Amino acid sequence: MSDASTQPAAAVGKFPVNQTARYLTLNFGGYFMCRLATDPDPSDDPYGTSGYTMALSNEPVLDQIIRLQDDPVAAPLRKNPLPHIKVGVTVTSVTFDGAFDAARTKALAGARVNLLQNPSFISTNNTVGSDDTMAFVVEPFHLKLTHHVPFNGQLVPVSIEAVDNLIPGHPGVKAVQIPNPAVYARRFSTAAPTPSPVAHQAIGVYDEYGYFRDRRRWLTEQIHKATDPVERQGYQSRLYQIDQWGNRVTNKLGFQANWSHGTNGEQKFDVTPPSLSTELLGGKVIVDQPWTVNYWFGAWDGDLLIGYMAGGLNIPFTPNAST
Amino acid sequence: MSNPSEQDRGSLALGQEVVQKLRKAAEIEQQFMCMYLYGAFSIQKRYVNGQHVSPNAAQLELTRRWANMVYSVARQEMEHLALVNNLLRSIGGAPYFARSNLIEKPLHAFHLGANPLRPGQAAACPASAAPGKTLAINCDELVPIPHDFVFSKFDLEAARRWTCMEAPECSTLVSEDGSHFAEWCFRRKGAQKAMAAAPPPVEPGTIEELYRDLKGLFAKLPVSAFVNGASTQVIIEQQYDIYVFPVTDHASANQAMSLITEQGEGINASPTYESHYHRFYDIVREWEKSAPVPAAWDLKQDPVRSDIDDEYTGRVFELFNEAYETLLIMLTGLYATTNQAPASYPYLAPALGMEAFAPFMTMVIRSLAEVLVQLRATDGRGGKPERVGPGFIVSDALNFELRHPYADGQHGMVGQTLKPMFADIDHVITRVEGFSQKLQGLINSRPKPPVVDPALADWTLQRMQYIQANSHRIAINLRRIYQQNVFSALQSVGY
Numbered sequence: 176m177s178d179a180s181t182q183p184a185a186a187v188g189k190f191p192v193n194q195t196a197r198y199l200t201l202n203f204g205g206y207f208m209c210r211l212a213t214d215p216d217p218s219d220d221p222y223g224t225s226g227y228t229m230a231l232s233n234e235p236v237l238d239q240i241i242r243l244q245d246d247p248v249a250a251p252l253r254k255n256p257l258p259h260i261k262v263g264v265t266v267t268s269v270t271f272d273g274a275f276d277a278a279r280t281k282a283l284a285g286a287r288v289n290l291l292q293n294p295s296f297i298s299t300n301n302t303v304g305s306d307d308t309m310a311f312v313v314e315p316f317h318l319k320l321t322h323h324v325p326f327n328g329q330l331v332p333v334s335i336e337a338v339d340n341l342i343p344g345h346p347g348v349k350a351v352q353i354p355n356p357a358v359y360a361r362r363f364s365t366a367a368p369t370p371s372p373v374a375h376q377a378i379g380v381y382d383e384y385g386y387f388r389d390r391r392r393w394l395t396e397q398i399h400k401a402t403d404p405v406e407r408q409g410y411q412s413r414l415y416q417i418d419q420w421g422n423r424v425t426n427k428l429g430f431q432a433n434w435s436h437g438t439n440g441e442q443k444f445d446v447t448p449p450s451l452s453t454e455l456l457g458g459k460v461i462v463d464q465p466w467t468v469n470y471w472f473g474a475w476d477g478d479l480l481i482g483y484m485a486g487g488l489n490i491p492f493t494p495n496a497s498t
Numbered sequence: 499m500s501n502p503s504e505q506d507r508g509s510l511a512l513g514q515e516v517v518q519k520l521r522k523a524a525e526i527e528q529q530f531m532c533m534y535l536y537g538a539f540s541i542q543k544r545y546v547n548g549q550h551v552s553p554n555a556a557q558l559e560l561t562r563r564w565a566n567m568v569y570s571v572a573r574q575e576m577e578h579l580a581l582v583n584n585l586l587r588s589i590g591g592a593p594y595f596a597r598s599n600l601i602e603k604p605l606h607a608f609h610l611g612a613n614p615l616r617p618g619q620a621a622a623c624p625a626s627a628a629p630g631k632t633l634a635i636n637c638d639e640l641v642p643i644p645h646d647f648v649f650s651k652f653d654l655e656a657a658r659r660w661t662c663m664e665a666p667e668c669s670t671l672v673s674e675d676g677s678h679f680a681e682w683c684f685r686r687k688g689a690q691k692a693m694a695a696a697p698p699p700v701e702p703g704t705i706e707e708l709y710r711d712l713k714g715l716f717a718k719l720p721v722s723a724f725v726n727g728a729s730t731q732v733i734i735e736q737q738y739d740i741y742v743f744p745v746t747d748h749a750s751a752n753q754a755m756s757l758i759t760e761q762g763e764g765i766n767a768s769p770t771y772e773s774h775y776h777r778f779y780d781i782v783r784e785w786e787k788s789a790p791v792p793a794a795w796d797l798k799q800d801p802v803r804s805d806i807d808d809e810y811t812g813r814v815f816e817l818f819n820e821a822y823e824t825l826l827i828m829l830t831g832l833y834a835t836t837n838q839a840p841a842s843y844p845y846l847a848p849a850l851g852m853e854a855f856a857p858f859m860t861m862v863i864r865s866l867a868e869v870l871v872q873l874r875a876t877d878g879r880g881g882k883p884e885r886v887g888p889g890f891i892v893s894d895a896l897n898f899e900l901r902h903p904y905a906d907g908q909h910g911m912v913g914q915t916l917k918p919m920f921a922d923i924d925h926v927i928t929r930v931e932g933f934s935q936k937l938q939g940l941i942n943s944r945p946k947p948p949v950v951d952p953a954l955a956d957w958t959l960q961r962m963q964y965i966q967a968n969s970h971r972i973a974i975n976l977r978r979i980y981q982q983n984v985f986s987a988l989q990s991v992g993y
Contacts, residue, residue: 214856215573215738217865219964221957222543224562225569225738232544232558300857302968302975307737351967354974356984408559415563419570 194464197272199279199456199492201320201335203288204377204485205264207472208242208250210235211296211480214306218299227420227477231409239295241313241472243288243484253413253479256393264288264484266320271492279456286322286333296472303350309366309432312350312359314341318438318468318488326455332447333455337466337488338440346440361436367471370429374474377483383428387417390478413478424477431473434486438466444490458494466490513723516715517591523708524582524594526700527758529647531575532597532890534568534660539867539887540651540794541565561793564781568652570739571774574761577740580732581754583833585716588745590725593833595826596900599891600647600800637668640684642701649801649887651794654785658682661778666763667703678764678779706763709755716751724751730836732851795871801886810948811873811886813940817933818866818888821969823896824929825863828854830903831920846923849979853972861968862933865961872958874948884950923980931973937966 212218213226221236223229230237235249242250243264252262266286269279296311298304304311316339323330340346341359350359367373375381394414401407417424444460446452453459470486541561583593645659662683665671671679683702728744735741745751759765764773785791798805806812832850840847867888878884892900905915919925941962946955978984 215569215860217860217868219865219961222562224538224541224543224565225573229562232555232562236544299968299971300860301852302857302861302971306856351971354971354978404556405554405559408556412559412563415566419566 195461195491195493197492198467198489199276199458199460200270200273200487200489201266201283201286202268202270202485202487203264203266203286203320204483205243205288206260206262206481207264207484208246208252208262208481209240209296210237210250211239212237213477214300227416227424228480229412229416231412233405233409238293240293241290241295243290250480252481254397255479256389260479260481262481266322267485270487271494282324282326282456283320283322283333286320286335289319289321291317291319297350299351303353303356304363309430310363311432312341312362313364313434314350314362315346316362316436316438317440320488324455326451331451331455334443334445335460335488335490336441336443336445337438337468338442339436339438339468340440343439362434364432364434364472367431367433367473369426369431371431371473373471374429374431374483377485378428378474380428380474383425386428387425387478391417417478420477427473427475427477427482429473430475431471433469433471435469436467438468442466442490453495456492458492461491461493464491509720509723512715512718513589516589516712516719517586519708519712519715520582520586520591521594521596523712524579524586525597526705526708527575527579527582528595528597529600530663531572531579533647533649534572534575535864535867536649536797536887536890537652537656537660537794538565538568538572539864539871540797541568542793542795557788557791557793560784560788561791564652564657564784564793567777567781571777573738573740574774577734577742578758578762580734580740580742581745581758584731584742584745585712585751585754587726587731587833588751589719589723592903593830594900595830595833596897597826597890597892598897599889600649635668635672635679637672639687640668641687642668642703643683643685644701647700648799649889650799651797651887653794654782657778657782657785661775661782662702663700664705664762664773664775664778665702666706666759666765666775670703670706670763670765678776680775680779680782706759706765709759713752713755716748716755719748721747724748726836729838732833732838734855795885796883797871798875798883798886801875801889802891803889805882806875806886807877808874808948810940810944811870811875813936814866814870814873814947815875815886815889817936817940818863818870819891820929820936821858821862821866821933822888822890823892824926824933825854825858826892826896826900827920827929828858828926830900831916831926834903834916834920843981844923845980845983846921848983849923849976850926852979853976857968857972858930862965862972865965869947869958869961869965872947872949872951872954874950923976927973927976930969930976934966934969934973937962937969941966 212220213228216226245262266283269276292315297314298306298311318337320335397410442462467489472484475482665683731744760767762774828850835847838847875886876882947958949955
């Protein structure tokens with residue numbers, strides 16, 4: 176297998192010089208949840224025993240799935256003293272050619288951002304990536320943005336999707352099946368130096384230790400207040416993990432893992448009705464040229480199993496002449 | 499003054515004595531590790547509506563924390579084993595990963611003689627007495643209770659046994675922190691008649707005594723005895739309560755041994771330090787205060803293949819042993835490799851080092867053990883447990899090789915010849931890939947594994963498929979890292 180085959184760009188000799196170089200960038204951000212096992216538990220561990228994360232005995236098992244939207248049944252948010260926290264990643268702003276685009280921001284802000292097909296952070300205890308350096312693959316990668324855009328007094332459904340395959344044209348192939356990690360290296364995360372000011376700013380927490388001191392205090396109060404033994408033991412396990420792991424839990428609040436890659440699979444921009452496709456955003460979304468996406472996950476609260484995710488989807492875009 | 503030849507002979511004899519004691523220490527640390535892992539694998543992780551009474555949800559949280567502690571202690575035993583091997587390597591000894599099987603009951607060899615209880619020491623001991631009372635401890639009146647290494651399920655008896663095996667001597671307990679005195683580890687002298695005639699294997703103070711002896715012997719070694727430097731030793735940067743550093747001189751040797759006894763017995767640790775002894779002691783106390791907690795699946799004690807009636811389960815049991823043997827081969831090869839950071843092909847130490855710990859220990863060894871305890875070994879008639887845990891059984895042939903990893907009786911100086919089974923990467927790859935293929939054959943042999951609890955059939959099958967896929971990938975990684983050190987780029991990224 177040749178490394179060149181992984182490149183999402185067009186083949187040599189057919190580089191599309193007459194295509195637009197200008198991007199419409201849909202910026203997004205928000206809290207995500209991931210009920211993931213952590214080392215040294217096996218990476219498919221459903222309960223969490225020797226790592227710092229766990230499924231409490233009255234909760235669903237750890238399923239390793241990255242959830243960008245609230246799912247109170249499969250992944251209920253644990254009780255916590257931070258009422259402002261809500262899981263949900265949405266479009267926060269739109270830029271065109273690098274400049275803030277007020278009209279299109281107004282149209283798309285609040286669009287729900289999701290990763291489909293139950294993706295996970297894949298390294299499998301250093302088998303396909305590196306847990307030590309936080310080199311993970313988000314697998315599979317199928318990004319979908321959905322919204323109802325106000326247009327002429329109506330709400331017009333819009334769906335934008337971008338898929339990237341580890342090997343172009345082979346959507347089912349997983350990292351564990353690809354012998355050479357160089358083939359999918361473009362999909363590895365690289366960790367920012369910690370603590371990351373970006374991660375801190377995203378969640379408005381700059382004192383990691385104070386944050387978890389408050390959490391310890393709150394959990395201790397709940398242990399004393401709880402009348403249900405299951406609830407009380409759950410609080411005790413949460414407190415135990417924070418105390419047991421110390422910095423390993425605390426400094427993840429300042430953690431930031433960055434990804435940046437193209438999307439070599441299906442790229443879709445669907446408007447209902449399709450006749451509004453160029454009118455709705457005042458231009459043409461080009462789906463047959465490569466898109467790119469950059470995103471980060473981090474600001475990780477290992478007690479609540481949530482963190483912050485932000486990024487941007489770059490779509491080649493040609494504005495209508497009038498806009 | 500002795501003449502030089504006598505000095506040389508004396509140094510040689512001393513060096514050999516240190517090596518022999520370190521080999522004992524290595525084996526004892528590995529026995530501890532396996533014993534704790536066996537107990538940890540037995541701990542119920544989830545409420546299931548099976549035939550057995552399971553802990554309720556509140557009890558599960560309690561036992562989860564205990565399981566976390568037991569796994570943590572087992573990891574630190576791995577750390578101790580690694581440090582002992584660095585101690586061995588530092589003075590030119592061969593790495594030592596041999597381990598006698600429990601069914602052979604060879605462990606009396608570890609007994610180091612009568613345990614010295616310093617006379618005249620006594621202390622008040624509120625925690626070991628009934629509430630509101632204190633118990634005077636006089637070490638003159640007590641004798642330590644011996645304990646065998648046993649692969650048993652995790653229960654109150656096991657927790658007490660582990661507490662005693664990790665306990666320091668009576669006199670150390672009294673002088674350092676009498677509040678953690680475990681009265682079930684010692685008997686009044688009048689009860690001594692009940693003790694076995696054979697020397698006991700492990701009793702309170704045994705480990706403390708072993709390392710105290712070793713410290714004394716190391717102190718007598720000349721500086722010139724430290725012949726293998728840091729580049730020949732395995733280093734594990736601090737993570738998950740493990741820190742393995744190179745041993746290069748008297749000071750680092752002393753610190754390595756102090757770390758082991760501080761973590762294990764709490765020797766010279768602060769009163770709040772969570773030594774193994776204190777952790778197990780706390781578990782016992784917490785257990786005694788709780789309602790009866792059926793924390794573990796009922797696993798056959800010290801299992802062997804003939805205990806297993808089900809052929810499929812028997813194959814998993816054998817595959818586990820095969821994987822465990824492969825791990826010991828990988829570790830011997832890794833620790834014996836004199837260049838731990840080669841700048842060019844071949845990259846033997848990076849290949850073994852990056853695959854032996856995580857992922858092979860976590861994704862194969864532990865994962866398969868967690869499968870095994872879910873499988874039906876017997877029909878449970880006649881009071882036989884339905885389940886078994888892993889036997890960690892090492893064949894006689896391999897144990898011989900592990901005890902003699904170098905050709906012609908050499909001990910591992912730089913330039914000496916390691917036997918091909920440890921130095922030949924193809925041998926390791928063939929073993930790992932062979933394991934993967936056998937596991938695939940077993941998965942293909944029937945649609946669902948013979949689990950005791952039907953609710954866990956799908957999970958068990960998925961876990962086996964996961965182990966198979968990852969073990970195959972580990973074999974590929976071994977080859978690729980050996981040839982190109984391809985994963986090194988990932989190791990140097992950012993975090």
